[in-house]
Amino acid sequence: EFAPARAQLERAIALAPALEAQLLLAKLNAQEGRFAEAAEALEIALEAAPQRADLLAEAAKAWITAGRGPRALPLLERAVALRPEDAELRAHRDRLVRLIGPGAGAAPSTDASRSR
Numbered sequence: 001e002f003a004p005a006r007a008q009l010e011r012a013i014a015l016a017p018a019l020e021a022q023l024l025l026a027k028l029n030a031q032e033g034r035f036a037e038a039a040e041a042l043e044i045a046l047e048a049a050p051q052r053a054d055l056l057a058e059a060a061k062a063w064i065t066a067g068r069g070p071r072a073l074p075l076l077e078r079a080v081a082l083r084p085e086d087a088e089l090r091a092h093r094d095r096l097v098r099l100i101g102p103g104a105g106a107a108p109s110t111d112a113s114r115s116r
Contacts, residue, residue, distance in 0.1 A: 002028055002031070002032055005028060006025075006028060009021060009024055009025045009028065010025070013025065018048075019045050019048045019049055022041045022042070022044050022045035022048075023041075023042070023045055023055075025041040026038045026039075026041035026042045026045065026058070026062070029041060030062060030065075035062045035063070035065040035066035036062070036063070036066040036068065038062040038066075039059045039060075039062035039063045039066060039068075039071070039072075042055055042058055042059035042062060043059055043075075046059065051082060053078075053079040053082040053083045053086070053089065054079075056075045056076070056078050056079035056082070057075070057076065057079045057089060057092070059072075059075050060072035060073075060075040060076045060079070060092075060096075063075070064096065069096055069099060069100045070100055072096060073093070073096055073097065073100065076089065076092060076093040076096060077093060079093075080093050
């Protein structure tokens, strides 16, 4: 049902990889239940906007939904480092740590509060 839209988006991204096109592709993938592909599209979008904590959190959510929590943890830790005042982000990260363990992420913590 989404195949024509997916083909058009993928062609547009190949010609000019724009942030908004990646976000649309991520949304389309998530709607089709393709959560790992949604997370990959969000990570590509993050290359253009690495300081967007909302995109980091969305990518983490997609990885978690895809059953790949360890891949989500470094993204959540980056989001918390960007927005340490965000209690919801911190709580989400802390729940994930309890589920998978603190050393399960692919990258070391970047939480600014730990370096104080």
